[in-house]
Amino acid sequence: MSEFAPKKVAVLISGRGSNMASLIAAAKEEGYPAQxxxxxxxxxxxxxxxxxxxxxxxxxxxDHKAYGKDREAFEKALNEEIVKSGAELVVLAGFMRLLTPWFVKQWEGRMINIHPALLPSFKGLDTHQRAIDAGVRLHGATVHFVTPEMDVGPIIMQGAVPVLDDDTEATLAARVLTVEHEIYPEALALVAAERTCIEGMRVRILGSDDMEEDLIAPVV
Known part of the structure; x- marks a missing residue:
């Protein structure tokens, strides 16, 4: 990773930004390939x-509310700020806005998101309660490239946790969030170091014969 100058990153949030905080912490580490x-x-x-x-x-x-229903006008204003910052990658970290194809096209192959479920299962909202209701034994989080279709892009990394018999939405969400904080900095590092190659719906990791087994975090 040290072969590359750190990639400049813009992080988009809508709330407290706990995943953002984990990325900020990782970026402080020596040799981390993203700034x-x-x-x-x-x-x-x-x-x-x-x-x-x-x-x-x-x-x-x-503020998206200032643009009413004109989503593209909002996104153009947002994109102007991102471009002005010199960012080369965009990271969505709890950004609660659906992005138009126009915005996604600007950052195609350079924008990633983390979703609180093991995609392709449980796209959209309320993933933890839906996982409990469905009776699945494993739940988790997925880091993926962003495409115009929601929660569908090529998967970079996943982390899994067990769904316990006495889990509530809150307890399961807390367990998944711990995994999110682990895998998002790792996935961003791979993208920033140019070690990802998108081949259709599959992301190939470059530069390590052993990397494949690391793309699914251990069940915790």
Missing amino acids: IVLVASNNPDAKGLETAAAEGIATCAV
Whole structure:
């Protein structure tokens, strides 16, 4: 990873930004191949903006409500801020807005997201309760490249946790969040170090014969 200059990253959030915080912590480590240059939010009151500012990272808020139903106008304003920051990659970390094909096209192959489920199962919202209701034994999180279709992009990394008999939505969510904080920095490092190659719906990891077994975190 040290062969590459750190890639500049913009992180998009809508709330407290716990995954953002895990990325900020990882980016402080020597040799980490990504540098967070901007944290942006559609919500001016997002707590994560305060967290990022306290870490000395540039922040901005582009309030989607100011643009009414014109999603593309909002996204163009947001994209202007991202481009201005010099970001080369975009990371979605609890960004609660559906992105239009226009925005996705601007960052095709350079934008990743983390979803609180083992895709392709449980796309969309309320994933933890739906996993409990479905009676699955394993649940988890998925880091994937973003495509115009929601929660469908090529998968970079997954982490799994058991679903216990006495789990509630809250207890399962907390267990999954721990895995999210582990795998998101690892997945971003792979993308930033240019070790990912998208082949159809599969992401091939370059540079290590042993990497495949590391793309699924141990069950915890």
